[in-house]
Amino acid sequence: MKKLFGMIIFVAFVLVLGACSSDSSGEGDSGESDSGKEELTAWAWNINVPVLEMAAEKFEEENPDFKLNVVEMGTSDVYSKLTTGLQAGGKGLPDIVLVEDDRFQGYINTFPDAFANLSEMGFDEQKSKFPDYKTELLTKDGAMYGFPFDGGPTGVFYRRDIFNEAGVTPEDIKTWDDFIEAGKTIKDKTGKDMIGLDLNGDDGLYRMMLTQQGTFYFDDEGEVNLASDESKKAMEITKELKDAGIVKNTVGWDPWISAMTEGDVATAPSGAWLYGSITQQGKDTSGKWGVFKLPAFEEGGNRASNLGGSNYVIMSASDQKEKAYDFMEYFSTTNEVQVEAMEGGLFPSLNTVYDNEIFKQEVEFFDNQKIWEMFAGEMENIPAVNYTGDYAVAKDEAVKAQSKIVNGTPIEEALENAVKTLKNRTQ
Incomplete structure (x- = not known):
C-alpha cells in the first residue's frame, strides 16, 4: 500500500x-x-x-x-x-x-x-x-x-522528401529494428538524422514503447515496473538509436518541432495531436509529410500506443x-x-x-494520405496502462535512468537503481 x-x-x-x-x-x-x-x-x-x-x-x-x-x-x-x-x-x-x-x-x-x-x-x-x-x-x-x-493515438510522422532521397519506404519499416536500419540508410544517403530526442530531459519515446507493450512505469497492481523486460526492451531501442548516430539532440519543445519542420530529422514518433504543430509551424512543407504506424518490437506485434x-x-x-x-x-x-x-x-x-x-x-498537407482513418483504426488496440498517482515522480526517475543509459551505464544497472530510488520516493 x-x-x-x-x-x-x-x-x-x-x-x-x-x-x-x-x-x-x-x-x-x-x-x-x-x-x-x-x-x-x-x-x-x-x-x-x-x-x-x-x-x-x-x-x-x-x-x-x-x-x-x-x-x-x-x-x-x-x-x-x-x-x-x-x-x-x-x-x-x-x-x-x-x-x-x-x-x-x-x-x-x-x-x-x-x-x-x-x-x-x-x-x-x-x-x-x-x-x-x-x-x-x-x-x-x-x-x-x-x-x-x-x-493520443500514435504514429511516426515522417518527411516524404527525405525518405524518397534515401530510397527508403515506410512500408518496409515494420519493427523497431527496421526503423533503426532505415535511419542508418537515411543518415548515409542524406546526412539527416532519423529522429530528434531530448535524451536527458524527456522520455516520450520510451513511454510510447512501454504503452504499446501494455505496461508503464507501474504494473497493473501498482508495483514499480521500471526494471521489467518491457522496460529493458524500450531502453535498448533508445540506446541503439543513440549508438547508431541517428539521433539529433533536441532540448525542449521548440527545437524538436523546428528540427522536423526545417527538415533536419526524418521522423517524429508522436501522438496524433502533433498534426496541429506541424501544419502551423511548417506551412511551407505541405505535401512533404506522411504518417505510418509505430514499429512493433517483433514482426506481427502490436503497433498501437498512446501519448496524451x-x-x-x-x-x-x-x-x-x-x-x-x-x-x-x-x-x-x-x-x-x-x-x-x-x-x-x-x-x-x-x-x-x-x-x-x-x-x-x-489530407493534402500529408500528400493526400488518409491519416485520420489510420489513427481511428488504432484506438481499439491501444493497451490500458496504470499511471497511478506517482506518475510525475516515476517519469523523473525514468528520464534520469535514460540519460545514464545513453551515456554508458548498463541498462540493467540503471533501471535497478531507478527502481530503488522510486520506491524510496513513493513508498
Whole structure:
C-alpha cells in the first residue's frame, strides 16, 4: 500500500507547477449570470476552450435555462487550483474540470470522494462508445468518474522528401529494428538524422514503447515496473538509436518541432495531436509529410500506443451536478461536437464519430494520405496502462535512468537503481 508520502509528492508537484505558471485567467465559481440563469463553470485550457464554448451554445439552444462560463487558464494553474480546492474540501472549485490522462489517477486515488460517480448517474450506458483504455483509466472500484474526451493515438510522422532521397519506404519499416536500419540508410544517403530526442530531459519515446507493450512505469497492481523486460526492451531501442548516430539532440519543445519542420530529422514518433504543430509551424512543407504506424518490437506485434489525451470530471462539491452531467454527456457523446473538436486539433475517443466523412478524407498537407482513418483504426488496440498517482515522480526517475543509459551505464544497472530510488520516493 502506498504511504501518505506518495500523496504528498503528488500534491506538491502540481502546486509547484502552478507556482511556476504565469498563464492564469482567474477562477470562476458557479453562480447567477447576467441573464439570470444559474450558471455552470468549467476550467479548461488552450484549444479545449473554444470547443467547450461551441458545445455550450448548441446545448443552450435546446436547454434555455443552461449557461456555461468557461474559465481559461494554463494547465499547471488548473492543477494547482484544483489541488488547493480539493484540500479545502471543494471550496472555490468549479462544476467541471479538464484533467489529462496521466493526472487523473493521481487525483482520484488521493481524493476519492471529490468527483461525481458517473456510473450512478447513468454513464455506464455510454461506455461501449469509447475504447477500453479510456474507460479503464477512468474507472475506480467498478465505477466511472470521468467523461472520456480526446486521445493520443500514435504514429511516426515522417518527411516524404527525405525518405524518397534515401530510397527508403515506410512500408518496409515494420519493427523497431527496421526503423533503426532505415535511419542508418537515411543518415548515409542524406546526412539527416532519423529522429530528434531530448535524451536527458524527456522520455516520450520510451513511454510510447512501454504503452504499446501494455505496461508503464507501474504494473497493473501498482508495483514499480521500471526494471521489467518491457522496460529493458524500450531502453535498448533508445540506446541503439543513440549508438547508431541517428539521433539529433533536441532540448525542449521548440527545437524538436523546428528540427522536423526545417527538415533536419526524418521522423517524429508522436501522438496524433502533433498534426496541429506541424501544419502551423511548417506551412511551407505541405505535401512533404506522411504518417505510418509505430514499429512493433517483433514482426506481427502490436503497433498501437498512446501519448496524451484528456477527460472531464464533475466535482462532488457542485450543487448543479445533474445539470453538469446532462451537458457533459451531450458533449462527450455527440458526433457533431466531437467533429468540431477534431477540426480544432483534438482527436476524439468517441468511436461513433469515426464513420464521419472527415475520417475518410485525404489530407493534402500529408500528400493526400488518409491519416485520420489510420489513427481511428488504432484506438481499439491501444493497451490500458496504470499511471497511478506517482506518475510525475516515476517519469523523473525514468528520464534520469535514460540519460545514464545513453551515456554508458548498463541498462540493467540503471533501471535497478531507478527502481530503488522510486520506491524510496513513493513508498
